[in-house]
Amino acid sequence: MADELLQSRGVKPTPQRVVITQFLLDSHDHPTADEVLEGVKDSLPVSLSRATVYNTLNTLVEAGVVKAVSLEPGRTRYDANTIEHHHFVDTKTGKIIDIPWEKVSQLCQTLGPEYKIQDYQITFFGELAEPTP
Amino acid sequence: MADELLQSRGVKPTPQRVVITQFLLDSHDHPTADEVLEGVKDSLPVSLSRATVYNTLNTLVEAGVVKAVSLEPGRTRYDANTIEHHHFVDTKTGKIIDIPWEKVSQLCQTLGPEYKIQDYQITFFGELAEPTP
DNA sequence: TTCTGTATTTAGAATAAATCTAATTTAAGA
DNA sequence: TCTTAAATTAGATTTATTCTAAATACAGAA
Numbered sequence: 001m002a003d004e005l006l007q008s009r010g011v012k013p014t015p016q017r018v019v020i021t022q023f024l025l026d027s028h029d030h031p032t033a034d035e036v037l038e039g040v041k042d043s044l045p046v047s048l049s050r051a052t053v054y055n056t057l058n059t060l061v062e063a064g065v066v067k068a069v070s071l072e073p074g075r076t077r078y079d080a081n082t083i084e085h086h087h088f089v090d091t092k093t094g095k096i097i098d099i100p101w102e103k104v105s106q107l108c109q110t111l112g113p114e115y116k117i118q119d120y121q122i123t124f125f126g127e128l129a130e131p132t133p
Numbered sequence: 134m135a136d137e138l139l140q141s142r143g144v145k146p147t148p149q150r151v152v153i154t155q156f157l158l159d160s161h162d163h164p165t166a167d168e169v170l171e172g173v174k175d176s177l178p179v180s181l182s183r184a185t186v187y188n189t190l191n192t193l194v195e196a197g198v199v200k201a202v203s204l205e206p207g208r209t210r211y212d213a214n215t216i217e218h219h220h221f222v223d224t225k226t227g228k229i230i231d232i233p234w235e236k237v238s239q240l241c242q243t244l245g246p247e248y249k250i251q252d253y254q255i256t257f258f259g260e261l262a263e264p265t266p
Numbered sequence: 267t268t269c270t271g272t273a274t275t276t277a278g279a280a281t282a283a284a285t286c287t288a289a290t291t292t293a294a295g296a
Numbered sequence: 297t298c299t300t301a302a303a304t305t306a307g308a309t310t311t312a313t314t315c316t317a318a319a320t321a322c323a324g325a326a
Contacts, residue, residue: 012273012274014273014274014275014321016274016275017274032312033312033313034311034312046275046276047276047277048275048276049275049276049277049278050276050277050278050313051275051276051277051278051313051314051315052274052275052276054312054313054314055274055275055314068206070203070204070205070206071203072203073201073203073208073209073283073284074207074209074283074284074311074312075206075311075312076206076207076312076313122255122256123255123256145293145302145303147292147302147303147304149303149304150303165283166283166284167282167283179304179305180305180306181304181305182304182305182306182307183284183305183306183307184284184285184286184304184305184306184307185303185304185305187283187284187285188285188303188304189303206312206313207282207283207312207313208282208283209283209284
């Protein structure tokens, strides 16, 4: 799974890269580099270096396998969901959830031709309503 | 100007706070904490501490005088334009420009009642077309 | 298979943004 | 003037990330 994905993007699938990519594919909570390190270090026979985690994350971002999102100051989070979506940050809990929201893409055209938009990111901050029981 | 603004928000207008606030009101390029320090340190008779810059910026954000924006990883930028707007990051030059865009606020209602939105931030990445001469 | 060269990984040092600490200064109110 | 709480300061500390130089892995040539 991760292996083929890396191959298809021209990234040599080393063991370290495969487990990191698989971890990101399985996560839905936008882990930080540190959380990636914690999450994968036991699934490798060798000791995984922090530098390798950062190298790999940067490689994956460049190859378009994952996206880097800066929602909070001071830490970068990584997201393997490459389908167009945006984020909702629950200001009470800090929880970040994905918002698939195609409607916005049409809106971009109303911005005008002087902006050649390559990417955009909408981040909502608010509170998630309690589910009514 | 800055003085009255601080008063009105319940922030004691110390000399340091006034010059920092005025600097942010006069800037339109979303300075970082370091750029604020560089920009104001000569306009004070005393030596301005880095800690004071950070303290003041945090105070101003809490008081709603400025907004903190995290557009790039690793550094927080500050914006005294408190009128609703979003940002456009020119990926070629790194230049960040404001996009006043009220249309988006209506769209938020289409998200559904389960999201109590307090704030949202749209960041566009792209290239600014050359002005045709 | 062995050799060779390039890419990858590693541990730890280095850098950069931001916060913390403890001492000092400021200034408002009694 | 005295007291006290808030603000400021320099420098140490923390945290995220990058850099460095050495070790390792591994593909392709001989």
